[in-house]
Amino acid sequence: MTEALVSIEWKNDALILLDQTKLPNEIIYDRYTTIQSVWDAIVTMKVRGAPAIGVAAAYGMYLGIQDVTGSVSELKDTLQKNGEYLATSRPTAVNLFWAIDRMVNCAASLDDDSIEMMKESLLTEAKRIHQEDEDINRQIGEHLLTLLEDGNGILTHCNAGALATSKYGTATSPFYLAKEKGWDLKVYADETRPRLQGSTLTALELHRAGIDVTVITDSMAAMVMSQGKIQAAIVGCDRVAANGDTANKIGTLGVAILAKHYKVPFYIAAPTPTIDMQTANGDTIPIEERNIEEIINSLGKWTAPKDVQAYNPAFDVTPADLITAIVTEKGIVHAPFEENLKKLLN
Numbered sequence: 001m002t003e004a005l006v007s008i009e010w011k012n013d014a015l016i017l018l019d020q021t022k023l024p025n026e027i028i029y030d031r032y033t034t035i036q037s038v039w040d041a042i043v044t045m046k047v048r049g050a051p052a053i054g055v056a057a058a059y060g061m062y063l064g065i066q067d068v069t070g071s072v073s074e075l076k077d078t079l080q081k082n083g084e085y086l087a088t089s090r091p092t093a094v095n096l097f098w099a100i101d102r103m104v105n106c107a108a109s110l111d112d113d114s115i116e117m118m119k120e121s122l123l124t125e126a127k128r129i130h131q132e133d134e135d136i137n138r139q140i141g142e143h144l145l146t147l148l149e150d151g152n153g154i155l156t157h158c159n160a161g162a163l164a165t166s167k168y169g170t171a172t173s174p175f176y177l178a179k180e181k182g183w184d185l186k187v188y189a190d191e192t193r194p195r196l197q198g199s200t201l202t203a204l205e206l207h208r209a210g211i212d213v214t215v216i217t218d219s220m221a222a223m224v225m226s227q228g229k230i231q232a233a234i235v236g237c238d239r240v241a242a243n244g245d246t247a248n249k250i251g252t253l254g255v256a257i258l259a260k261h262y263k264v265p266f267y268i269a270a271p272t273p274t275i276d277m278q279t280a281n282g283d284t285i286p287i288e289e290r291n292i293e294e295i296i297n298s299l300g301k302w303t304a305p306k307d308v309q310a311y312n313p314a315f316d317v318t319p320a321d322l323i324t325a326i327v328t329e330k331g332i333v334h335a336p337f338e339e340n341l342k343k344l345l346n
């Protein structure tokens with residue numbers, strides 16, 4: 001077991017981010033002191049994963065008001081504008097917009113404070129968002145663990161791990177907690193084309209934690225399920241719509257369809273900030289499309305003709321009827337999701 005990697009930290013008045021694009025080969029931490037650099041880190045996926053994007057955005061909002069010295073209303077206007085700017089970084093993970101709103105609403109609730117006090121309160125709010133994420137993940141893990149048994153094989157896709165969050169991860173949280181209990185879970189990590197978050201990140205963090213992890217290519221998931229090696233599939237999410245339809249990393253939908261075929265329960269690990277009751281269903285979740293070079297030139301060389309057409313949606317939507325349960329920090333939600341999510345959030 002090697003020391004756990006911390007992907008996001010606030011230290012000496014700066015945001016410290018582990019550059020996830022360099023993993024697993026290099027462990028490089030960069031220091032961020034401007035909102036523009038935080039925006040860039042989100043766009044280039046140096047920080048990625050819905051909760052980590054939200055936490056980074058909250059600190060980015062704080063960094064963006066450092067030069068404001070005028071009135072309280074000037075500070076609020078700047079915060080609003082900065083929120084609109086950060087919101088252009090990535091479209092799918094609702095945690096980004098949720099964290100921006102939290103910071104704007106925090107400022108709105110501080111009418112009478114001096115500008116310095118407001119800045120202080122906004123830093124406290126960003127730190128609270130950061131700490132809450134850690135607490136939420138542990139609780140999600142405890143709920144997920146009640147659905148598993150010692151010795152189970154679990155398939156996961158992408159990285160909904162400690163690297164994508166403050167600690168524990170969401171989908172990976174039960175793996176860490178099972179380890180604390182002395183259970184032996186066997187985790188299969190889909191490599192997750194095209195950016196390989198499963199092999200570069202999930203395999204790395206679980207391997208460092210001494211958790212039994214096996215990397216497979218995405219196209220092997222059907223085979224391992226057909227061999228009876230998988231007792232549950234657990235994935236994270238970038239946005240859960242009001243009816244339970246869930247956007248997550250491209251390839252998740254395929255895993256859900258396979259799970260249904262092989263009668264394997266398919267669980268979404270969902271922190272409540274990732275549940276978006278304003279979006280009625282999956283049809284209106286904005287799906288990010290990324291540069292096609294991620295597909296045709298991502299392995300250090302061209303893997304297709306340079307000028308060929310390619311299509312690179314970064315997320316897909318799993319319809320609610322393929323989901324066995326949505327596991328949140330507040331409890332486990334089953335169908336009918338719309339009704340039960342409303343009850344959970346009230």
Ligand SMILES: CSC[C@@H](O)[C@@H](O)C(=O)COP(=O)(O)O
Nearest residue numbers: 048049050158160164236237249
């Ligand atoms: C706890 S992270 C949940 C999701 O954000 C994760 O599964 C995922 O799809 C991440 O996508 P990414 O494009 O790497 O940001």
